[in-house]
Amino acid sequence: MTPADLTLAAAAAAIRDRRLSPVELVESVLDRITRVEPGLGAYATVTADRARASARAAEEEIAAGHHRGPLHGVPMGLKDLIDVAGTATSAGSRVRDGHRAGTDSTVAARLSEAGAVLVGKTHTHEFAYGLITPQTRNARNPDRVAGGSSGGSAVAVAAGTATFALGTDTGGSIRVPAALNGVVGLKPTYGLVPRHGVTALSWSLDHVGPITRTVEDAALVLPALAGYDPRDPASVRSGPPDHRPAPEPDLTGLRVGVPHTYYFDHVDPEVEAAVRRAVDRLSDLGARLTEVGVPLARYIQATQWGLMVPEATAYHARTLRDTPDRYAEDVRVLLEAGELMPAGDHLRAQRARTLMRREWARLLTEVDVIAAPAVPLTAVPAGRESVTWPDGTVEAVSDAYVRLSAPADITGFPALTLPVGHDHAGLPIGMQLLGRPFEEATLLRTGHAYERTAPAVRPREHAPRDTVPGTGGGDAGIPAGA
Template structure:
C-alpha cells in the first residue's frame, strides 16, 4: 500500500508513531496527483513547493516533540473559492484570474494551525454557481461529471490526491460531488464554520465543510475548522465539541426518519435500492425506523431559488456591471435573472423559510435524524446538461442534482453524505443523514456506524 492510499486517520496514526513522515506522505500524494491529474483535472493549482516546505516543517516540528494533533502533516486540498495568501484564488472564473489574496480564509488559517499541508487549490463550478464543475471529471469514470460545485475537492479525495479537502455547500455543493465521486462530505449547521475569506454564492445559505475518505476523518477536520468567528455575521456562538467524541456510540435505539414523499420522487432505481439497503443496515444495528412526511415539500425549490438568486446577484453586482464578458455565459445568465427578482419576493421567501424551519422542527421531534438519498441519480455523462426522469420528462441537470440537498441548506441543518454502494456501471451512490441544528455528533455517529458495518466507505477510484 502506498501512503496516499491511507485514510487520514490511518496516516495520522503512522505519523504519530514515527512510521511515516509528513514529507513521505506528501511526496506520495503529489506523485499520485502527477500520475492522474492530467485526466481528472481536479486542481486549479497544484502547490507542490509550498506543500513540500510545509511537510518539512511538520516533520521537523514532530521530531522535536511539537506535535499539533491528528491533522499534523496531512495533505489537504482547498476549494478555489477560499483565499490563500500568496496563492491565486480564482473561483474558477476569469473574473478573478489575477486575484492573489494577502491573507488566508478563516478555514485555511484553521487547517494551517492544525498543521495540515496544502497541496493545491481545487476546481469549482464558476463562483460555485452550479452542480457540475465542468473542468473536472469523475475519477470513477472519466466520461462522467464530478458534480459541483466542490467537484475538484471531491475528485481529488476520490482518487487519493489528498486525504481531505475543504468545500462549500449552498445548495448541495459538498454532498453532490461527494456522492458522485464516492467520498464522505459534511455540510455542517449554518454558522458552525466561519466563511470569512470565502467567495460567497448566497450569504444566508453558504456553509463550509470537509470532504474525506471516511466519517472519522470528517469528524477530525470539522473539529479543527468549527468555531465562532466575530468577523462572520452569520457565525454561531454555539459551543464546539470534539466531534470525535461519541463517534463509536452506534445507533441502537436511535430514531431514523425515512421520508415517504419528496425524496422518493423521480428517484433512480439503483439509488433507491442502495439507500433502502443502507437503512436496513442501520435497522439491523438497532435503529428504530420511523416514517416521516416532509412538510411543505412542494415549496422547497421556489423558496431557495427566491433567496439564492438575488443574493448571488447582489454579491456580483459590480463585476456584472463592469466586466460581464469575463463570466461564463451560464453564470452571467443566472446573475442577470437574479436581478429581476423583486425585493418583495425575496422577503417573502425569507419569511416562508421561517415557516419551513418551524415545520421541520415539529417533524423532527419524532426522530433523531432523517436518512434519504443524496442525489437522484449516479453521475451523468460529462456532456449532459439535462437529466431525463423516469416519466420521460427532463430537467436541467443542475436543478435535478440539487433537489434533494436543498432542504438542509434552506433550513440550516447538518447533513452528512456517505457512500452506500455502486451502480451496475460501477458508479458511486450516496445516502445523506440530516440532523437537528448543531447535532453534527449525531449524524456523524450514524454515518460511522454504517461505515463500520459495511465495506463501501473509504474506497479510492482505481485510476
C-alpha cells in the same frame, strides 16, 4: 497501496506513532498528482514547493515532540473560493484574473494552525454557481460529470491527490460531488464554521465543510474548523463539541426518519434500492425506523432559488455591469436573471424559509436523524443537460442534483453524505443523513456505524498496491467507497 491511499485517520495514526513521516505522505500525494491530475483536472493550482516545505517543518516539529493533533502533516486541498495568503483565489472565473489573497481565510488559518499541509487549490464551478464543475472529470469515470460546485475537492479526495479537502455548500455543493465520486461530504450547521475570507455565492445559504474518505475522517477535520469568528456575521458563539463518533457501531435507541414523500420521488431505482438497503443496515444496528413526511416540500425549489439568485446577483452587481463578458455563459445568464427578480420574491422566500425551519425543527423532535438519497441519480455523462423520468417528467440535471440537497441549506440544518453502493455501471451512490442544528455528532455517529459494518468495497483500479510502512499492507486504510 501507497501513503496517498490512506484515510486521514490511518495517516494521522501512522504519523503520530512515527511509522510514517509527513514528508513521505506529502511526496506520495504529489506523485499521485503528477500521474493522475492531467486526466482529472481537480486542481486550479498545485502548491508543491509550499507543501514540501510545510511537510519538512511538520516532520521536524513532531520529531521534537510537538505533535499538534490528527491534521499535523496531512496534505489537503482547498476549494478555490477559500483565501490563502499569497495565492490566487480565482473562483474558477476570468473575472478574478490576477487576483491574489492578502490574508488567510479563517478556515485556512485554522487548518494551518492544526498543522495541515496545503497541496493546492481545487477547481470550482465558476463562483460556485453550478452543479457540474466543467473543468474537472469524475474520479470513477472520466466521461461523467464530477458534480459541483466543489467538484475539484471531491475528485482530489477520491483520487488520492489530497487526504482531505474543503468545499462550500449553498445548494448541495459539498454533498453532490461527494456522492457522485464515492466519498464523504459534511455540510455543518449554518454558522458553525466561519466563512470569513471565502468568496460568497449566497450569504444566507453558504456553508463551508470537509470532504473526506470516511465519516471518521470528517469527524477529525470538523473540530479544527468550527468556532466563533466575529468577522462572519452568521458565526455562532458556541464552542465546538467533541464530534468523534463512538468506537462501537451500536445505534440502539436512535430514531431514524425515512421520508415517504419528496426524497424518494423521481429517484433512480438503483439509487433508491441502495439507500433503502443502507437504511435497513441502520435498523440492524439498533436504530428504530419511522416513516416521516417532508414539510412544505412543494415550496423547496422556489425557496432555494428565491434566496440564492438575488443574493448572488447582488454580490456580483458591479462586475456584472463592468465586465459581463468575463463570466461563463451559464453563470452570466443566472446572474442576469437575478436582476429581473422582484424584491417581493426574495421576501417571500425568506418567509418560507422561516416556516420551513420551524416545521423541520418540529419533525426532528420526533426523530433524531433523517435518512434519504443524497442525489436522485448517479453521475451523468458530461454534456448531458436533462433527465427524463419514467412518468415523462423532464428535469434539468442541475435541478435534479440540487433537489435533495436544498432543504438542509434552506434550514441551515447539518447534513452528511456517505457512499452506500454502486449502480450497474460502477458509479457511486450516496446516502444523506440530516439532523438537528449543532448535532453533527449524531450524524457522524450514525454514518460511522454504517461504514464500520458496510460490505467491503473494491479499491480503485489505478491505485498501486504498495505497502505503507507500518500498516501491514493489504487493504488497511483503503477509503470507504474507493
